[in-house]
Amino acid sequence: MLSGLVENMGLLCSRNRRYSAADSEENAQTAEIERRIEQETKAEKHIQKLLLLGAGESGKSTIFKQARHTNGSPFVKVIVLYADNADILYDGSKELAQNETDSTAYVLSSEHKDIGEKLSEIGGRLDYPRLTKELAQEIETLWKDPAIQETCARGSELQLPDCAQYFMENLHRLSDTNYIPTKEDVLYSRVRTTGVVEIQFSPVGEHKKSGEVYRLFDVGGQRNERRKWIHLFEGVTAVIFCAAISEYDQTLFEDEQKNRMMETKELFDWVLKQPCFEKTSFMLFLNKFDIFEKKVLKVPLNVCEWFKDYQPGSTGKQEIEHAYEYVKKKFEELYFQSTAPDRVDRVFKIYRTTALDQKLVKKTFKLVDETLRRRNLFEAGLL
Amino acid sequence: MASCAVEGGCPTDYIAISVATLFFILLLSRFILPFIVHKVPHTKGSGFWIPVIHIFASFNLLLSLVMSVNFLKFKRRHWWQSCYMWAAWVEGPLGFGLLLSCRIAQAFQLYYIFVRRRLPPIRSYIFLPLILLPWIAGAAFIHMKKPLNHRCHTGAPWIIPIVCLHALYVAILVGFLGAIRHIEFRFDELKDLLRGIVVSASSIGVWVFAYILNEIHDEISWLQVVSRFLLLVTASVLVLVFFSISSSEPLLSQISLKKREPKEFETMGQALGIPDSGLLLQREPTPVIDPNEPLDKLLLDKRFRQSFMAFADSCLAGESVHFYDEVHEHEKIPVDDHVRRIYMARHIIEKYIVAGASMEVNISHRTRQEILTTPDLAHPDLFNNAINELMQLLKMNLAKDYWSSMFFIKFREEASTRSTSHDLEHMTGWNFSPRLSSVHCFDDPFHHEQFSKCSSHNSHDPDP
Numbered sequence: 148m149l150s151g152l153v154e155n156m157g158l159l160c161s162r163n164r165r166y167s168a169a170d171s172e173e174n175a176q177t178a179e180i181e182r183r184i185e186q187e188t189k190a191e192k193h194i195q196k197l198l199l200l201g202a203g204e205s206g207k208s209t210i211f212k213q214a215r216h217t218n219g220s221p222f223v224k225v226i227v228l229y230a231d232n233a234d235i236l237y238d239g240s241k242e243l244a245q246n247e248t249d250s251t252a253y254v255l256s257s258e259h260k261d262i263g264e265k266l267s268e269i270g271g272r273l274d275y276p277r278l279t280k281e282l283a284q285e286i287e288t289l290w291k292d293p294a295i296q297e298t299c300a301r302g303s304e305l306q307l308p309d310c311a312q313y314f315m316e317n318l319h320r321l322s323d324t325n326y327i328p329t330k331e332d333v334l335y336s337r338v339r340t341t342g343v344v345e346i347q348f349s350p351v352g353e354h355k356k357s358g359e360v361y362r363l364f365d366v367g368g369q370r371n372e373r374r375k376w377i378h379l380f381e382g383v384t385a386v387i388f389c390a391a392i393s394e395y396d397q398t399l400f401e402d403e404q405k406n407r408m409m410e411t412k413e414l415f416d417w418v419l420k421q422p423c424f425e426k427t428s429f430m431l432f433l434n435k436f437d438i439f440e441k442k443v444l445k446v447p448l449n450v451c452e453w454f455k456d457y458q459p460g461s462t463g464k465q466e467i468e469h470a471y472e473y474v475k476k477k478f479e480e481l482y483f484q485s486t487a488p489d490r491v492d493r494v495f496k497i498y499r500t501t502a503l504d505q506k507l508v509k510k511t512f513k514l515v516d517e518t519l520r521r522r523n524l525f526e527a528g529l530l
Numbered sequence: 531m532a533s534c535a536v537e538g539g540c541p542t543d544y545i546a547i548s549v550a551t552l553f554f555i556l557l558l559s560r561f562i563l564p565f566i567v568h569k570v571p572h573t574k575g576s577g578f579w580i581p582v583i584h585i586f587a588s589f590n591l592l593l594s595l596v597m598s599v600n601f602l603k604f605k606r607r608h609w610w611q612s613c614y615m616w617a618a619w620v621e622g623p624l625g626f627g628l629l630l631s632c633r634i635a636q637a638f639q640l641y642y643i644f645v646r647r648r649l650p651p652i653r654s655y656i657f658l659p660l661i662l663l664p665w666i667a668g669a670a671f672i673h674m675k676k677p678l679n680h681r682c683h684t685g686a687p688w689i690i691p692i693v694c695l696h697a698l699y700v701a702i703l704v705g706f707l708g709a710i711r712h713i714e715f716r717f718d719e720l721k722d723l724l725r726g727i728v729v730s731a732s733s734i735g736v737w738v739f740a741y742i743l744n745e746i747h748d749e750i751s752w753l754q755v756v757s758r759f760l761l762l763v764t765a766s767v768l769v770l771v772f773f774s775i776s777s778s779e780p781l782l783s784q785i786s787l788k789k790r791e792p793k794e795f796e797t798m799g800q801a802l803g804i805p806d807s808g809l810l811l812q813r814e815p816t817p818v819i820d821p822n823e824p825l826d827k828l829l830l831d832k833r834f835r836q837s838f839m840a841f842a843d844s845c846l847a848g849e850s851v852h853f854y855d856e857v858h859e860h861e862k863i864p865v866d867d868h869v870r871r872i873y874m875a876r877h878i879i880e881k882y883i884v885a886g887a888s889m890e891v892n893i894s895h896r897t898r899q900e901i902l903t904t905p906d907l908a909h910p911d912l913f914n915n916a917i918n919e920l921m922q923l924l925k926m927n928l929a930k931d932y933w934s935s936m937f938f939i940k941f942r943e944e945a946s947t948r949s950t951s952h953d954l955e956h957m958t959g960w961n962f963s964p965r966l967s968s969v970h971c972f973d974d975p976f977h978h979e980q981f982s983k984c985s986s987h988n989s990h991d992p993d994p
Contacts (some may be wrong), residue, residue: 211711271918274824338926341892342847371890375846402885403895 171174194347194360195519196382198462200418201389203368204308205402207503208340210389211365212333215346217509233286233315237263239305240298255294262289280329281323290315303397303446308337309438334503339400340367343375359520369401373414375482380421385428385494386521389417389502392483393438393476408451416425419485428494430515431478437501438470443470453477471499494522546762550592553766557773561585580654581773584632588769591625595710595762619674622695627665629772631658637706644713644872647907649879668695693738703727713869729771737764825925829854834941841937842928843874850888850920853882856914868908875907883916893919 199207237255240263255263260287269275275284289295301309313335320326344365364379366372394407415431417496418424435508444462448454448470454477460469482495496518498511531598543748561581598617642650652660668691677688707727710720816909829835835855842848860874882891883901897915904912932938 172665293696339892339923341850341927342842342921367892369892370894371849374890378846399895401892401895401898404806 162237162312186200194362195384196379197382198374198376198379198386199363199365199389200386200414202391202400202407202414203339204394204407205368205389205391205411206432206500206502207368207387207389208338208365210387210432210434210508211344211346211363213502213505213508214348214363214512216330216505217512228258233263233266233289235305235307236295236298236311237289238266239301239307240294243298243301244294252439253293255289256312259289259292259294261287278318278322280322283318286315290318292405305404306400309393309435310335310337322409330505331503332416332507337367340365341372342367343379359516360515370399371401380423383424383427385430385515386418387426387430387432387515388418389432389434390415390478391435392433392471393435393442395448395454396442396446399459406451408453412453415478416485419482424493425490426493428519429482429496430518431482431495431497432500432502432511433471433478433497434500434502436499437503439471440467443467475499494518538704542755542759546759547596549765550596553770554589554592557585557588557770558626558772560770583658584604584773587625587632588773589626590620591629591765591769592762594625595765599616599758599761614673614676616745618669622669623662623665626696627662627675627699628770631661631665632662633772634703634706637703639709640708640715640809642939643876643907644869645709647868648905649876649902657965664695668692695815697852699729704731715869723803725771728915730765736762737768740764798909825929826921830858834946837934837937839926841932841935842924844937845928845931847924849882849891850924852889853878853891853920854917856882857917860908860913871908871910875912878913891916891920900944909969 196514199211201207266286266289298305299307299312304382314321317332320501321332345362346365347360347362349360366376366379390411391407394411397407397409399405399407419429447459448457454473457470460466478497483491486493498514498516500511501507590747594616597612598621635658639654640659641732642648650657672688685869704727707720707724711724715721716775740757743757785923829838829851835851837850839848842851856874856878860871860878863870863874865871878900882889883893883898884890885898893916897919900915901912906912
């Protein structure tokens, strides 16, 4: 019986030893995990969350692409939807030929009509055939047709993307067998974003490795995408709101009865009033200034209901500046109208941008970075 | 006896009132219990409001009868006790008229969707007030002309137009039902409406008879009492039987208090009995997934679709893939089965296309309008344009990221272990048990993790 007892005790001891060995290993593992969690939480606190918000086609994804490029990531491959633009123009010309009283201007010659039909058929497919030289030549002849040019002049009534002209003019380069997309091609290409994309980067300024980490989120701007935004609203350092100021005479992609500028106005108002954004800084990017410059001299600002009390002053460069200042003032008024008195001390800055201009966007990012840094120091009580 | 016939308060009156109350409570319980017992979240829109309005109208009808036909003994002192209030306004536009208008609105919806195969041009919240207008006009007319005597009865010349108005609405309802009777509805819509019509038609017969007698022969007291009693009781029976939850909202109407059919479907595809809906068949051979194939071909494979859907959901872009999935189900329905196609198409439109829908997809205005104003809801190519647009969207946004995501890696692993376990099963028969291969491994439901875990565990095993 004693031997049985000793045996059992032996087993007990050895089991205990195994347990204590396992124990200390477990302890070490737990400590390691805890240390890692602590590190990450500390790192999380330093991560500044930036959101790119705005209506559809306001330039958010282009800004996002710029940020990705500036901070080291290579550009992604671009697929040129060459048939889409031609498709929109061709359909547009057909519609205008039907509906307009003076329809002769929009009627194509018959061989051009054939090209148009062929492109419409390609545009309806899911997979486009490769862009060959012959196809590029055909598209170019279609593009040069005066009816198509007339239709393009009324592009604001169709859902014609702003990049249509750029790609039409560069068709020869695009159809090259050894075509490699340039930075410009990537920035110009227009693709609707759906869902949420994010990128994390550390801005390298004059002070290298300042420890600031930014996480930038890009979202879709159409109405159905906006219900997903709410998932991102917690703990945001700054909202970069993109407003395309050249869109005052265009209607929405998802609702052709609504003016884009009015939609942007309502959306900006809604975003400002969100309870999560009490302490969030707002950077308003008044985007697409290059298109605005050209458009404001041809199409008066008053076509948009929000700008109906605009008085055009002069012409040329002065007029552009005057119009821009007016739009900026309107947005400032909207900001102060929508901001409750207890939120007045949050940071609000307006920047004039052209998302395609790399230097300008780089400079703007630097300014945004400085502003946020200054705000952080202020919050920490050091300023 | 004579006084109670004139002023109200006879024992039969009290019996009639209690019968009416009982029936009304039964009605309420029929409406509320499915929500409590089966814990169904209540739907928004006309599927919910029409039954609510129905109950409100039933209550008004019963109350108006009680108040205007001298059941209770009370003096009419205040304006809100006046005859015109109850007999004209509450009984007409807010009672019987509203009751029948609800059902007519439902039948109208069904008619438009299944016979004309279009979405109804007028929303029900506009249609309902419109068809209520004749009742409101009639009540106003009576109010102005004031033909009622102090006992709230009218003479013969007024009875005829009043009864005609009641009968007209019943006839309209019967007419709509006649137009849809040949359609074989899947979710008992017709049966419910028909049952309501049959019982209510018979009780309306009795009811009208009693009403007429009540109105015309004021003098005969026992006739008064009997006809009053009959009036209230048949009205109570009418409101109870006339009620039905079904309003062509199948996923809700499936839930009934009958305990023998506790069917609950998760997807519309299952409810309609579409084959393969939501099931992952074990015996399907796994094709090799080649990233160079176009996305729309790859999505035809169910497992790949599930994996891609999970990935899209994690990027908050899932609604496009869910839409693709349900349109895929929709395409499985045979072309000549119009009714099922229309149910599925309506479900897809409610869930994905309507502005503000719960999983609204990112399509252009033009495509959306084409779907919403289509002349044929059963058309097989209804959603083609939308699918094209969304495929482009998915290709541009998600396709590249998917191949380097965790979801694809997991999918590949699952596919390879499925095929290896498939092969192993064939090799060793049913004696194969993965747990026999390594004793130290802990129980792991996922076969593919077992091998890797075991190998690492063996290398670290601190054997004393």
